[in-house]
Amino acid sequence: MRAHIWRSAHRASLVTRPNNNVRFLATDSRNRLSKFWAPTGGISAQDGEQDDSHNLLLKGGFLRQAHSGVFHLLPLGLRVQNKLECLIDKHMSSIGASKVSLSHISTEELWKQTGRYSSNSELLRINDRRESGFLLAPTHEEEITALVASMVHSYKDLPLRLYQTGRKYRAEKRPRQGLLRAKEFMMKDLYTFDSSHDAALKTYAEVRQAYTNLFDELKLPYLVADADSGNMGGKLSHEYHFVSPKGEDNVWSCSSCSYVANEELVEKPVFETNLDEIDVPGEPLPPLVFTGISMDRETAIHIVIARPPDLRDSTISWDRISSFVNLHAVKRMYPDLDTGIEAATLQKLLPSTNQHKILCSPSFPELEKTTSGVLDAIKEAYTRSEHRQKASYDTEMDWRKRVKEADVSITRSGDACPRCETGKLDVQKAIEVGHTFHLGTRYSDPLSALVAVPHSTQKEAIHMGCHGIGVSRLIGSIASLLYDSAGLNWPRAVAPFEAIVVTSPQVAEEDSVGIYDQLKGIDAVLDDREGKNLGWKLRDADLIGYPVIVVLGKAWKEGKAEVQCRRLGVKKVVERGDIRQEVERLLKQL
Template identity: 55%
Template sequence: MESKAHSGVFHLLPLGLRVQNKLEALIDTHMQAIGASKTSLSSITTEALWRQSGRYSSNSELLRIKDRRDSGFLLSPTHEEEITALVASMVHSYKDLPLRLYQTGRKYRDERRPRGGLLRAKEFMMKDLYTFDSDSAAALETYEAVRAAYTAIFDALKVPYLVADADSGNMGGKLSHEYHFVSPKGEDTIWCCDSCNYVANEELATKRATNVDEEEDDSYPLVFRGISTDRSTEILIYVPASRSLSSEETPGWESISSYVNLHAVKRALPNDLHLDTGIEASTLSHLLSSATAPTQTISILDPSLSIAPDSSPPPSDPNPTPELTLTSPHPLTPLHPSDPCPICPKGSLDPKKSIEIAHSFHLATRYTHPLNACLSLPPASASPRAPRTPLQMTCHGIGLTRLIAALAALLHDAHGLNWPRALAPWEAVVLPSAGVAAADAEAVYDELAGGGVDVVLDDRPGKALGWKMRDAEGIGYGVVVVMGRGWAGGGREVEVQCRRLGVRRGVGVEGLGGEVGALLERL
C-alpha cells in the first residue's frame, strides 16, 4: 500500500492511492452536503503570517524552506493562517457569509520521532474545513452541522469510534472534540464512563469531587510551589495528601505528576496565567528564591479539601502571603481507573489507549482578530459608525493517511488487511483458476459489475490460484469470488469468501450478485 522513502516519509502505491481516493470521495460527499466548497491551498506559507497569529516558534515542528533570498517560507503543517488571510482579502460584508471552505492536501511537520508508519510522519494528507460566520450563534450552529457530517462519515466506515471532549491546545478556542479509534497501538489516552456517554481526552478528563475524608488523609494538604511561564507569579497548588504518605514526607516538584493533574491546574488558573510545567526542580527552586523572585502569588485549592490552607506561606517560603486564593471547580489530583464519573452518579472512569483520527475546533476570533478578517455588521444591529467585527471561525480536520493507517492496524489479521467496504481498493475480486476460460471469468466479472459492485478481475498470467488467493488476502478485498473446482467441474458454481465475516460458501452464478451484495452491506 505504501513504501518508506525516508524516515517519516512515504510513497503511496497504486492500491493505497485507490484507498485514499475513496476516502476523499466519501468526505467530498458529506462536505458538499453541508454547503462546503473545495479549494486547494499552497503547501508553502510564511513566517510572517505565523508571527502575526502568534503561533511562530523557532523551536517548533515547523519545516522551514531555505531559499536564495532567505524569504522565511515554511511548509504548512496546517492552514489556519493562510485561509484566514485569504478570507480577509475577500470577505467584507455579512452578505458574503456563511462561508465554508475545505481542502484535501499535504501537510508537513518536523517530527522528532517519526513512528507507526503513516500514523506519525513528517508528510501527511489531511482534509481541513474552515468555516466563517458573522456571529457566535451562527458559528456554533455551523460547528454542530459539521459534527453531524463527521458522524455520517465515520458511520459509513462501520468501525466503532468514540467522540471525546478535548483540549484546544495551541489551536486556540474553548470548544473542541476529538474522534478516536480505541487501539492498544494508540498514543493517546481517553477516559470513558462505564455507565453514561462521558468521554474526554486526558487533557480535559476530570472526575467527580468527593469529600477528602472519604478517601484521603485530611490532616494536612500537600503543597507544591510552581511558577508562571513569565516568571511573574508563584503558584501554590494544594491537593489532599495520599494515605500512603506520612506527615513528615513532602514530595518535591520533580514528583508533582504523581500527585497533581497538571491539566486540571492549568484550567483552574486565570486565562492570562500559565503554569510552567516543563521546568526542572533545581531551576524552579533558584527562581523562587532569587533576587528576581515572583512579585505575586496565587493559590489553587483542590475542591475536595475540607479545610482551607493556612493563610501563611509554606514553611521556609520567603515569598509574601498569597494575593489570590481560588478553589478549582475540578479535582486537581490525577485520574485513576474506577474514579467516579463527573457526570453521572453511578459510573466510574476507565482509560483507553486510542488513535486520534479527526479533530474539530470552535476557534471564535482566535485567528480572524490578529489577521484582521473583519466584516461590517447589518445596519439593524449596529450604528453606521460601528467598528468592523472579526469573523467567527471554526475548523475541522480529518487525517486521511492517519485514518487509513489506523484502519489497517485495527482490522488486519494474520492473513492480511481487511478494509471497510467504503475504502477497499475494490469491493470484490474474481479469481479464476488456470483451467477457467477467459470468457467465463469475464462473464462472472460482468455479472457483479452490472449489479453495481466495484469489482476487479485478477487475470494475471503465470500466477497459480493459490498465489492469487494469498495476494487477495493480503490486499484486503471485502469479498473474494473463487472460480475453482466448483466451476472447472462443470457445476458453474463459485466459492464466495469473506474473511472478515467468516463466510465461505458455494454460490451459483444466478445468485452471485445478491450474495455478494448482502455481504458488502455488512462491511
C-alpha cells in the first residue's frame, strides 16, 4: 500500500514532452512572475485614504483591505513579512531567545488580576454561548507570565527568554494610515525572565543591543528615545522610531548631544527660583491656573503658568488651559495626579478635597510677571467658591511656604537641552516601530510567578522585561519612508525580491534564463510574463520597488544589459559578464 502511494505521487510529478515519450521530473525552481500571483495596478485610492504609500502597497499587489483596519496580505506582502520575521529570528537567536506561539485568545480573569482589564478600552472581547469572558489579546504579558509561573519554580531555570511573532488585536476606534493604525496587526514580542533586578537590567541591555543590530541591518535612519512605560508598568523603557511626517509621536532631540526623548518624558532644565526675586517692572499678564486632582481624590493640585502674550481672554476653559501645561512633567513631580479625568467630573470632586498642592512654573520666561501677580493667581485658585472653606490662608508667607516651583510648561522648539549646556531641543514627528520595557515584578507579583532563590526561605517574584517590534507597522512605515513618484522602494533585507530580470519579448528565453542563473545566490525573480511589453514591465517593477532591476533591452543585441537602482539613482550599461558584480555592488549599499 505504501509503495503504491509513492508510485502515484511519483507519476504525478512526471512531465511528458509533446514530441516524444520521454518523461522527466520537473526541477525548475527559478522564481518566475509567470508562476507568481502579483496582481498589480487596477485599483484606485480608497475613499478617505490620503496615505500615498499605503495606496502604493495596494496598487503594487502587497495587500488588500478586508474590513476597516483589517488587511489580507498577498504573496508579495507575505514575502516582505516573512523576511522581517527571519531578520527578527536571527537577532532573537543572538541573545538566546526561544520562539513560542501563544494563543490569540486570552481571558478577562488574567487581565483583571493585573488590573489592566477595566482601564483598557481597546480590548476586543469575545461573546460565546457560555459567556466565558474571552478576549483577543492585544499583547501577551498576562498569558506568558501565567505560563511561566506554572512551569518555572527555581532560579536555576533562569534566565529565560521567550518570544513570538503573531497577530494582535486592538479595538481601534478610527483605523487610519493602513498598516500604521489597524485593528489586527503582526507583532513580535519578547518576554524575559530573571531571578534578580540586576540580572534583569543586564538582560535589558542585551536586548537593546540586539534591537540596535536589527535596525542597523535595515540601513534606515532611526531614533532611540527615552520613553514612558504607561500602563505596561516599570520605569525604564525606550522607543525606536522612524522620523516621518506621518508619525503620531513627537520625539524631541538635542542639536548638540545624544539626548532623545518622546513627548511624555522630554525634560527641561531645573530652575531654582525664589518667588521673592521674581519682580519685573511693568504690568504683568495674569498667570493661568490649571487645577487637577490626585488619583485618590483627596488632593487638589494647582499649577500656575505664565499666560501666552496672545491669550487675552478673561475666561478660559479648563481644556484650553490644560493645552499649555506639560502634564507628563507634572506627573513626574506629583505621580498621583489623575491626567485622565474629565472637566465635569473634576468640578464635582474638587469641593471634597482636603489638601492642596501648588506648582508654580517659570514658563514663558520672556513674559513679565511679579511676585504679587503669581501669588494673586494662586490665591484666586484657593478662594474660588468651591474651595473657599478648604483654603483660608492670611499671609503671603503662608502662600510661599506652600509653593513648589518647576517648569511644567509645554516644551517648545529652541528650549534648552536638559543634558548639555549648549544644545537646543527640536521636535520631529515619528512612527514608533519598537519598544523595550523593563517591567520588574509588575506582572509576576499579581500572577504569582515566583521562584526559589539562594539564601532565602521565601520564594521571590521573577523580574521581567517585555520588548516589542511592530512587524506589520514596519512594513507600512518602511513603505512611507522610501516611496517616490514612481513607486515603492525596499531595503535589501526585506525586499520581496532583491533583484528582477526584465526582458523585452524579442529576447530569447535561454538568454533571460541565463542571466537569471548568473545571479544564483541572490534572491532574484524573472519577469517572463507573456503579453507584456518592456515598458509595462519596467513601470511595474518600479511600482513594486525591487532594489535592483536588470534590463535586457536594446543593448542586449550587443551582449549588454542595463542595471538600474532607482533609490541610488543608478542606470548603468554593463557587459554580460559583469552583471552579477554590478548587482552585488548595488545591493551592498541597500
